[in-house]
Structures are given as structure tokens and as C-alpha cells.
Amino acid sequence: MKRRLKWAVVGGASCAAVAIVVSMLMTPEVQPASSPLQVPQAQDSELALPRPTTSVSALPPLEQATSPDSTTSQPPPPPATTSEPPNRQPPPRRETVTLPQGVDFQAEDALIQNGVxxxxxxxxxxxxFVDTDNVAGSFxxxxxxxxxxxQTDVSFRFANGNSGDRPMDITVNGILVDTLDFPSTGSFSAYRVLTIRVSLLGGGNKIRATSRTGDGGPNLDKITTS
Structure with missing residues (x-):
């Protein structure tokens, strides 16, 4: 009886030992709490990295936004001016018509209206000479x-034996260029000259002397261009 009890005790102790071993084998190993990671401090020379350089370009200012209900617009900027002086052309020069000097045009060879x-x-x-009738409009x-x-000068040779003036309109190609009063010369055999400057076109030109009053014009001898 004692021997059986002894083996039972021994057997129970062995089973307990086996159970402890099995339990130890089945339980995962618990790692001890890791110590915090120590990061070595870098030296200043190791952190002195080259700084990237950035370039900032000057942007033009933004245009001022206009209100949508604005009815007026800003005027455009004035055009840029240059310092160069403008290319100025000299004014046109008035040329004198090339006519033979002292050319006479006799009145008796001209077109006559209301005159003899x-x-x-x-x-x-x-x-x-031409004696115009005593009517207005004779020419x-x-x-x-x-x-x-x-341009050229035109001289009118005339005689006026009356006491008053005998005015006449002078036209060139239908355009009134002057009015001559043709004053008294003292007698109808005494002649004087009145000169005006007129513009002529290249080619033929019509120069007309037309009486302004009912007394008619003076006696006309000729005109001379010079």
C-alpha cells in the first residue's frame, strides 16, 4: 500500500512537471521593452547643405479690375514718341509761268461782247482798240x-476820257481774281496801264474784263504778260 502511494505521488509530480514544461513551450517568449532608439546628433558640418537659390522675376502689376456695371472705359495710353525730329517737307514754291517777256494780246483780236x-x-x-458799249456785262x-x-503779271492798257472810274471784273477761266476801277486818264487818247498778278494753268487760259455798271468799261487797247 505505501509503495503504490509513493508511485502515485511520484507519478503525480512527474505529470505536473511535464505540464509545466509543456506550458512553457506553448507560451511565446515575451520580448523585453526596447529601449528608445538613440539617434546620433549630426554635426553642424554634416547639416550644412547648400541652400537652393530661387530667382523672383518682377511680374507686371495686375490690371485693375473694372466694375461690370461701369459704362466708361479707360482711354488708351498715348503712343510712344521718338526723339527724332519729324521729316518736314519744305512748302511748295510758287513758280512763274514761262511766257515770252512783253507778249501783247491785242483787244481787237479778242472775243468781244457789246463793244466795237x-x-x-x-x-x-x-x-x-475796243470801245465797250455803255451797258453792264459788256466784256x-x-x-x-x-x-x-x-503765276504771271498781266497789264491792261486803257484810256478813259470820262471824269469817273469805269470798274470792271477780271476773271481767269471763269474765276474772279480782281476788280479794277480804271480811273480817268484825262482823254481817250491818253493811255495808262494797270497790272495785276494772276495764276494760269498749263495750256489755254481765258482772261476776261467785264464792265460792272451801265457806263460800260474804258477803251481797251491790249493786255501784256510779263
Whole structure:
């Protein structure tokens, strides 16, 4: 009886030992708490990395936003001016018509309206002179040819034996250029000259002297271009 009890005790102790061993084998090993990771401090020379350089470009200022209900717009900027002086052209020069000096155009050879050719009294040149009728609108018209467009002097040779003036309108190609009063010369055989400057076109030009009053014009002998 004692022997059986002894083996039972021994057997129970062995089973307990086996159970402890098995339990130890089945339980995972618990790692001890790890100590905090120690990171070595870098030296200043190790952290001195080159800093990237950045370039900032100057951007143009943003345009000011206009209100959507604004009715006026800003005027455009004035155009840029240059310091170079403008290319100025000289003013056109007035040229004198190339006509033979002292060319006479006789009144008796011109177109006559309300007038007659006479040869008395004397003092005239050529074959005679034109005595205009005592009506307004009587005229003598000469045709003058010019080599090119320009200006020339025109002289009217006349005689007026009356006491008052005999005014006449002077037109060139239908355009009024002057009014001459043709004053008294003292007698119808005494001649004087009145000169005006007119513009002529290249080619033929019509120069007309038209009486302004019912007394008519003076006696007209000729015109001379110079």
C-alpha cells in the first residue's frame, strides 16, 4: 500500500512537471521593452547643405479690375514718341509761268461782247482798240497760252476820257481774281496801264474784263504778260 502511494505521488509530480514544461513551450517568449532608439546628433558640418537659390522675376502689376456695371472705359495710353525730329517737307514754291517777256494780246483780236473796234482817236497800238458799249456785262476776253501752271503779271492798257472810274471784273477761266476801277486818264487818247498778278494753268487760259455798271468799261487797247 505505501509503495503504490509513493508511485502515485511520484507519478503525480512527474505529470505536473511535464505540464509545466509543456506550458512553457506553448507560451511565446515575451520580448523585453526596447529601449528608445538613440539617434546620433549630426554635426553642424554634416547639416550644412547648400541652400537652393530661387530667382523672383518682377511680374507686371495686375490690371485693375473694372466694375461690370461701369459704362466708361479707360482711354488708351498715348503712343510712344521718338526723339527724332519729324521729316518736314519744305512748302511748295510758287513758280512763274514761262511766257515770252512783253507778249501783247491785242483787244481787237479778242472775243468781244457789246463793244466795237475803233481806230480813232489815236494813241493805241496795233490796228485799233475796243470801245465797250455803255451797258453792264459788256466784256473783252483774251486767250493766253501758258507752258505750265504758275503765276504771271498781266497789264491792261486803257484810256478813259470820262471824269469817273469805269470798274470792271477780271476773271481767269471763269474765276474772279480782281476788280479794277480804271480811273480817268484825262482823254481817250491818253493811255495808262494797270497790272495785276494772276495764276494760269498749263495750256489755254481765258482772261476776261467785264464792265460792272451801265457806263460800260474804258477803251481797251491790249493786255501784256510779263
Amino acid at each position: 473796234v475803233k481806230s480813232s482817236p489815236g494813241g493805241f497800238t496795233g490796228r485799233g 473783252v476776253q483774251w486767250t493766253v497760252n501758258a507752258s505750265r501752271t504758275g
